[in-house]
Amino acid sequence: MIIDNQKILEINKSRLPNHLDDLERLKNHLNGKGINADSIIEKLAAFQVAIPSWALGTGGTRFGRFSGGGEPVSLDQKIEDVGLLHALNACSGGISLHIPWDIPSDADHTKQLAQSFGLKFDAVNSNTFQDHEGDKYSYKFGSLSHVNKDVRDQAVAHNKEVIDYGKAVGSDSLTVWLSDGTTFPGQANFRQAYQHTLASLKEIYDQLPEEWKVFIEYKPFEPNFYSMSIPDWGTSYMMANQLGEKASCLVDLGHHLPNTNIEQIVAILMMQNKLGGFHFNDSKYADDDLTVGCVKPYQLFLIFSELVDGMNNTNNPNLSWMIDASHNLKDPMEDLLQSVDAIMMAYAQALIIDRKILIEAQQNNDVSLAQEVLQDAFRTDIRPLAAEARRIKQGALQPISAYRYLKVRKELIKERGEKTISTGL
Numbered sequence: 001m002i003i004d005n006q007k008i009l010e011i012n013k014s015r016l017p018n019h020l021d022d023l024e025r026l027k028n029h030l031n032g033k034g035i036n037a038d039s040i041i042e043k044l045a046a047f048q049v050a051i052p053s054w055a056l057g058t059g060g061t062r063f064g065r066f067s068g069g070g071e072p073v074s075l076d077q078k079i080e081d082v083g084l085l086h087a088l089n090a091c092s093g094g095i096s097l098h099i100p101w102d103i104p105s106d107a108d109h110t111k112q113l114a115q116s117f118g119l120k121f122d123a124v125n126s127n128t129f130q131d132h133e134g135d136k137y138s139y140k141f142g143s144l145s146h147v148n149k150d151v152r153d154q155a156v157a158h159n160k161e162v163i164d165y166g167k168a169v170g171s172d173s174l175t176v177w178l179s180d181g182t183t184f185p186g187q188a189n190f191r192q193a194y195q196h197t198l199a200s201l202k203e204i205y206d207q208l209p210e211e212w213k214v215f216i217e218y219k220p221f222e223p224n225f226y227s228m229s230i231p232d233w234g235t236s237y238m239m240a241n242q243l244g245e246k247a248s249c250l251v252d253l254g255h256h257l258p259n260t261n262i263e264q265i266v267a268i269l270m271m272q273n274k275l276g277g278f279h280f281n282d283s284k285y286a287d288d289d290l291t292v293g294c295v296k297p298y299q300l301f302l303i304f305s306e307l308v309d310g311m312n313n314t315n316n317p318n319l320s321w322m323i324d325a326s327h328n329l330k331d332p333m334e335d336l337l338q339s340v341d342a343i344m345m346a347y348a349q350a351l352i353i354d355r356k357i358l359i360e361a362q363q364n365n366d367v368s369l370a371q372e373v374l375q376d377a378f379r380t381d382i383r384p385l386a387a388e389a390r391r392i393k394q395g396a397l398q399p400i401s402a403y404r405y406l407k408v409r410k411e412l413i414k415e416r417g418e419k420t421i422s423t424g425l
């Protein structure tokens with residue numbers, strides 16, 4: 001299915017007068033505070049969040065999976081789905097491939113198809129948390145950290161292969177997330193696991209093309225429950241430093257223990273020029289992979305406040321942004337639209353923070369004023385700014401209602417069938 005721009009313009013028409021009224025009011029309000037709304041709209045319109053190729057199907061838990069209809073069964077169909085999202089919201093212009101679930105076997109075709117939807121290839125993701133068909137060795141007891149060199153070599157070779165697939169489609173970065181670790185005390189030697197992991201990463205690093213980057217993702221627990229080889233930002237940062245300039249850390253919102261101050265982590269990593277990528281999701285308890293902003297929108301705003309400050313005031317302005325969530329109950333496409341929308345809203349709220357007053361408040365230890373400044377931005381209804389950013393790029397003022405109005409899911413079920421299952425988790 002392809003959404004015609006003209007259709008979106010038609011849908012926007014009926015909402016346009018109200019939208020323009022709301023926008024005008026907000027612009028006047030922001031103007032009164034010395035904030036130029038147009039420059040914020042421009043920044044929002046330029047912001048692109050990548051959609052991972054595994055997020056277009058229904059997710060599940062270890063207890064079960066309840067598939068929806070019309071799921072994409074091929075890479076082409078996944079690209080088509082991201083194209084639909086991008087047509088609606090004009091800010092999902094990237095796709096992040098996961099190997100081996102989505103191998104671009106005909107790279108030229110894959111590239112052209114993506115281009116036809118205005119999509120670029122974001123970071124490619126390797127997978128050594130599962131065994132691959134035909135592989136000689138199992139990753140049951142780890143991959144890059146494994147005690148057996150043969151297993152480590154196989155995992156390194158897989159990552160090299162992923163880089164090659166990425167090169168072929170025009171990606172310029174590799175994300176490595178390891179499930180390596182231990183589930184029982186005494187199972188492994190911590191120092192040795194670190195050293196094996198670092199040495200394996202070094203071999204992968206040496207294979208990176210000139211302009212490429214590698215992002216080291218961390219996670220405190222799960223699937224291993226006693227230790228993880230790369231459990232936290234400190235370990236990821238040490239490794240990225242030991243590897244070199246092309247290596248940096250990747251922060252996934254769900255990969256922290258409860259109540260971790262993620263905004264402080266991103267601030268410090270950006271100061272060190274070592275924040276490479278960011279994975280969005282939300283959670284109540286752990287790595288719940290829920291829709292972005294559904295549980296803790298204020299935390300997301302505080303994180304974005306630091307990201308915006310870092311993008312303006314550090315040497316670390318360019319990040320790779322991706323949604324990393326699972327869609328167990330909702331239509332994955334609607335869930336992704338909601339996630340991207342939440343990201344744009346947090347970004348917009350962070351952009352209207354009165355930095356001058358905030359800095360003054362900080363310098364004067366005026367704690368109440370600092371809080372006032374942040375909460376004033378958070379409590380401003382900036383939705384017209386995000387809607388306008390979509391509209392000027394020919395997206396929908398209200399992506400979810402447009403999606404429903406166009407009966408996209410029904411159409412996809414008609415095309416692909418009721419019982420299709422997407423590759424992925």
Ligand SMILES: [Mn+2]
Binds near residue numbers: 177217252279324
């Ligand atoms: Mn992630």
